[in-house]
Amino acid sequence: MSLLSIRNVFKSYFLHGKRIDVLRGVSLDIAKGELVSLIGASGAGKSTFLHVLGTLDMPAAGELVYDGRSVFTMNDAEIADFRNRTIGFVFQSHYLLPEFTALENVAMPALIQRRDRTESYAYARALLERVGLGSRVEHRPGELSGGEAQRVALARALVLKPAVLLADEPTGNLDPATGEGIHQLLREVNRDLGITAVVVTHNETLARSMPRRLRLVAGQVTEA
Amino acid sequence: MNAERQTVYRWPLLWSGVLVALVGAVLLGVCISQSDAWEQVAGVLGLSALGWGSLIQTLNALGLSAVQSSALRSSVKLVGTQYLVSGAAVWLVGWALIASGIRRAPASTEGPSPAAGSELYPRLAQYRDFYWSTLGAYGGGILLAELVLILLQTFLSSGGGAAGGAGEGGGLPPTGAFAISLIVSSLVAFGCGFVGASRARRLAMPEATIGVIYFGLPVPVLLTLIEQMPDLQVSLGYRLREVTYLAELLGRPVVGYWLVFSLLVLVLVLGINTGFIAAGSGRLDLRLGFELFVARRHVGVFRPSLMLGTLAVLMFGIVPPLIVYGIIRAVEAAVERTRIRALGMKDPLAAASALNTLKLREQSPTMMMTALSVGGVGVGVMALIIVLSVMSGFEEDLQKKILGAHSHVVVSKYAGHLPEYKRLMEQIAKVPGVVGQTPSIDNPVMVLAEGDEVQGIVLKGIDPDTVGSVLDLDKNMLPGGELNYLKTPEKVVPRRAFGGFGSPPPQEEEEEESEESNDPIIGKTTKGPGSKVLPGIILGRELATIMRVVVGDRVNVISPQGAELGPAGLIPKSRAFRVAGIFYSGMYEYDAKFAYILLDEAQKLFSTDGPSNIELLVADVDDARRISNLVSRELGGYPYRSRDWGEIHRNIFSALRLEKLVMGIILSIIIVVAAGLIVATVIMLVLEKRKEIAVLKALGVSDGGIVKIFLAEGLQIGVAGGLLGLFSGLTWCLFIERVGIKLDPSVYYIPALPVKIEPLQTGLAVVIAVLVTYLASIYPALKASSVEPVEGLKAE
16 A cells, blocks of 8 residues: 555646646655655756645646545645645755744744644754754754754654655755765654655765665656 | 647737727717717716626617607717718727737647646646626625615614604614614625635635626615706605715715725725635635744834834934934944954954844845835824814814804794794703703894994894803803893993984983993993983904994994885884993804894894794704704694704815815825835735745645735734824824914914814724725735745745
8 A cells, every 4th residue: 555646647847838748647656664766867857746746836637645535636725734744845955934943943834733832842842952953943044054954954844743755855955974964864764753755866876775766757757 | 738828919900900999989089079969978888888888788679768769869969970980980990900910829730748638637627717606795795785784874873764753762873873884784795705705715806896896886876876867866865865864964975975885895805805815725714823923023013123213203204313313323333343343352253243243133125115114104194193183173173163153953943933932942841862942033134333334244132041051152251241231231331422323312322421431330220210221232252343342332233124114115124232242252253243132122123923943952962963853853843843053054064074084085095105115015025035935835834824924914014004103193193282283363263273082083094004004915915825836946
């Protein structure tokens, strides 16, 4: 039984009146607890695929089934809720909100769900300590280094204990050593918390270290 | 999926077609002007502009007005047929050109895409353009709100339909009834907008436009036309009397109708927007905690420095606070520089850190925009509050003076006098709410004093015993004269002789004068019986000044009423009076145009058998209309009639109200300009925060949540501005009240600028400001919610 399955998804972009087909009937099943890497050439549509998987982008056609429920047929509020509860995102850039402290940024998904403030902050603090930033909770994103910010972003993605973690080149902006630290964290998250993770990457060696490897070529996803 | 354009526009053809059609329209216009037929055509053209033309044509075709239109055609003398023909031809050619400029795009040469045949993305498949139920909710809502307003107003102010005939109350005062009905109908409009928008899950502007034009417009149009069309007046005028009465209080009823209509439309739009925000993403969610948390971080409006700075600008103008700010900043910078240099001498890194914290305090341009918007709203609210309060002060002053010199309710006969006034007064005394009454009679006369100063005035016969219970005359008497001298004119000391008309011989007068200079009043009265005692008259101060008379002087009154038969036919009656007192009401109009004598004397002068009016004082001035109706009912109606002050002085008060309303509208424009600033500020915020919006959406905030966040940001600015404006406006009003701003008394007859702070009107100014800022933030907030997460995340 797959946790997340995507069926026959089409997505095209239109540039100067010309159609560029990015996803051409992609179908894929991901089982619970899997750690999956996705590689492909630049512009092949890796990010688009990840966005469709995370309901950030809407395809032209296709179906997304999570745990037996069809996601695309939900209304806006339900989809936003699905994104909030089920999926954690980590992007190439950290995308932390600059007006808020590291602690508030991590707690943000819980606050969106209108959970109790003190409880959320307590858990967020614990998570920040877990990623090694216990001393930086009151700092704003502008006062953090790239690696630290990315670790805060990872903590934010995990604060609601999502079932799925989608990472879009999480180490793309970092030096190899810091990047390896982030990957180490991702593997631990997958192993210790049982969170299903899909990691898009350019780095072949990193990709090879993942149990399941996928490749996106010509609008189709194949096992690599 | 075929998102490509299906229509191709050839713009040169379109534009030339538009030009040609315009030429045709001008030619047709020339034809209409030459035939002098604009009046007949304007109505149909106007209706066509709103899309009603086809309906009218259909009705015509059904023969409902076939006769009328043929009669109309014959009444128009058609001149310039050549213009008509060429105009029509050119008009048609223009449209043909436009039509030829629109072409269907050629069919795509590509084959079907690889996705052809697979299932469309579900939410795209659900998308609908038009909701009949939403149209019903919007159109029905605005119509229902209008009907509720009219019916409730009629019901409440006439005392509840059929039951009102029993005469137990006559209902609420019209303004109170209007306030209640307006609130109820606003709720109806808001609710219907809310339901319609949450049903369609979008703003549904086409439905709203159609609904308002086709269901909302007819009622105000009908009310506007009532005045001009006698048929309508006959069939509807009586039923709508409460509504038209209230609108006429404004002087220009049409202004009132359309203002109320715009208000209802505004409330409908508010309801639509609120419905969309609350339920647009598919679930009703009215919680705001998180959105406010984010909004407060985005714009820190309620920071002491910003609030205090804006308040200072509002209170003292722009320049003084700017100078103070500049001085403070300069001093601060000097102190900081010295401190940092001292730090740097010991530890360079400490100096660097101090410099860093200094830099962090610098403000962003958005912050500046926010402060400007807050200030703009504040200025608008402040100006509204101050100007309206001063106008209320003038109005209250005027009302006080008018009601001091005139009574609240006047009872009279349609024709003739009231010899039976004693019986009527007993009856009137039974009406609850009447606290004083006095009989009176008034007529225009001429007064004449020494030196040929002739003045046309109104001479009023009064009863000194009861007049105090109605008019302020007693209080307004200047020292030297007394109201009671009217009854005992022998107590008035004649000041000097008055040559001319005298029935008393001149010697006697002179004797009296010499007596007066030596003896006190008592001495003179004992001597009195022999000399003729003139009846007393009380004049206004201005009149006395113009005529150069003082207490004790003699004036002659010439009345055309009750003329006597003389040798050469009818001659006006002339009587001599002695000035028994001078009053000063403060209203130039009254002080120059009124004089009072004893009721009996007036009856004799005007040769009538009784007073012409009974004047009443009521407990609550604003309730005068209802009490007037009660009095009228108590007396059994015809031939008696009873008019309240609002009816008697309708012109001046409706002019004042209209002036205030127009002033309010003009000053609201300041708020609208400030709202433009808010739009700009929030749009800047949205552009600045595109990435954050995308991130928030990725973290699971729904579109409605984003709208709420940015609405809250706009509203914060509005509320802050409104509060600052309220505070500074009230402070200025208090300043004017306590300290006062001097006026030239010869122009205004008020020594200082009057101020009356009306809580309702002041609150309304703030509410209007907040509503306008809410409306202003809708557009940027919707813009913010339409940022696609992917778009924002890409923009690196």
